[in-house]
Amino acid sequence: MELTIHFFFNLSLIMVLLFVGVLWSEKLKSLRSIQITAAIIFILSLVICLLFTYPLHESYFLDLRLIPIIIGGLYMGLGPILAAIAIGLRAIYGLDSGFLFTAFYFLFIALLCFELSPWFLKKSSRKRILLSVIITFLLSLPEAITLILMDLFYPVFDVWFAYAIIQPLGVGMIAYFIEEIDKSILLRQHVIKAKRLEAVEQMGAAISHEIRNPLTAAIGFVQLLQDHTLSEEKRTQYLSILKNELQSAERVIQDYLTFSKPQINVHQPFNIHDELKHVVQLLEPTANRNSVQIVEDFSMWGTIEGDPQKFHQCMVNIMKNAIEAMPNGGILTVETKTTSSKVMIRIQDTGSGMSREQIDRLGEPYYSTKGDKGTGLGLMVVYSIARAMKGTIHVESEPGAGTTFELTFRTIPSTLENPETKEASEIGL
Structure with a gap:
């Protein structure tokens, strides 16, 4: 039973290695990267099998090298490459009669699996598992028969069980594992594709809805302006409204472009103190109209690198949403x-707050906490800009208890003057 125990140990090592490979492949996105990872797993399996080989005779070493060669050959067409590596590793133990047998045996199996691979991959999942077990069983027989005929006084049952049961069983288990992984990858790709299509549809609906309203209004005022009897005062009033409506449509398009192409093309150091001061001053009229008091504390300042305009846009969107969340003040x-290395911007309101489900959906296409009054483009832009500037966003909120946005950015060493010192010097202190 010693050979059987050793083969089970070999098989457990291969399964552990395969499991680690699966965990690693979960982090990979491209199919090419997953295939390269699988090839590395098969090669490492060969190395492990030879490291823990069973020396039956000075020329014969028994292990489960056949498993990675068959699986890699049938599923990926890597049979010749894996066989060449296996033969090269076996040569380390000596160029004896056992090496010659191994070389011819593995080359035959590798070429056979390479030829069978296209036909094999066309079969259904269940048939592939069954065929891999049958092929392994048939290819294990020559080695088992050879060992018995050599008459090395080794228990026949142990040899037959190791080669006719353990090897096909191991291949069947790994084949089943691979098929399940393949199904999982296909399902994940299908879900991603479906989500992308849904996002495109929702985005199209959002853009269409938001642009149609101001354009419809603009067309109406253009028609009114065609009236030659219109007074100059009314004409000026209508032109002002027309301009505002067109600017509204332009803002929607600009938000969409920022979301779809959030790359930061401008990389310059800027002080967040100055930008935040500017945003607060810009939004003060809106806050006053909504009876909202803005409390600021910019005593801790920092310098970050990026596009000041997009940072400004990000802050405006968050603060404007916060003000609109407090209709009653x-x-x-x-x-x-x-x-020492980061700066955090904390924006807190005392508005209606959000549920956990609403927080989890922030930044999704066409999802807005304002219901039918919003498109979600504003927060989509916020998240896109933050990612592009390598920042993070953390949101805390409870229904009826307000919302807190915390944005964290990496600071850089700055030669810019401290705003507090600058203000003091300007007033002669």
């Missing part, structure tokens, strides 16, 4: 915190 707190 409230307090909007904007503060900064810094560490």
Whole structure:
């Protein structure tokens, strides 16, 4: 039973290696990367089998090298490559009669699997598993018969069980494992494709809805402007409204372009203190109209690298959403915190808050906490810009308890003047 125990040990090592490979492949996105990982797993399996080989005789070493050669040959067409590696590894133990037998035996199996691979891959999942077991069983017989005929006083049952049961069983288990992984990958690709199509449909609906409204209004005012009896005062008023409607449509298009192409083309150091001050000043009229008090604390400042305009757009979208979440008034707190390597911007409102489900869906296409009044483009832009600037966003909220956005960016060493010192010097302190 010693050979049987050793083969089971070999098989367990191969299965562990395969499991590690699967965990690693979960992080990979391209099919090519997954295939390269699988090839490396098969090669490592050969190395492990030879490291823990069973020396039956000074010229004969027994292990499960056949399993990676058959699986790799049938599923990936790697039979000749794996066989060449297996033969090269076997040569380390000596160029004896056992080496010659191994070389011819593995080359025959590799070429056979290579030829069978296209036909094999056309079969259904169940048939592939069954065929891999049958092929392994048939290819294991010559080696088992050879060992028995050599009359090395080794138990016949042990030899037959090791080669006729363990090897086909191992191949069947690994084949089943591969088929399940393949199904999982196909399912995941199908889900991703479906989500992309859904996102495109939702995005199209959002853009169409948001652009149609101002354009419809603009067309109406253009028609009114065609009236030659219109007074100059009314004409000026209509032109102003027309301009505002067209600017509204332009903002929607700009948000979409920012979301679809969030790459940061401008890389320059800028002080978040100055940008946040500017955003607060810009939004003060909107806050006053909604009876919202803005409380700011920018005593901790930092310098980050990126596009100041897109950073400005990101902050405007978050603060504007926060103000709109307090229709009956409230307090909007904007503060900064810094560490040696990071700067955190904290934006907190006292609005209606959000549920966990709403938080999880923030940044999704066409998802808005405003219901029919919004498209979700604003927060999509926020998340896109933050990712492009290598920042992170953390949101905390509870229904009725307000919402807190925390944005974290990596700081850089700065030669810019401290804004607090600059302000003090300007007033002569």
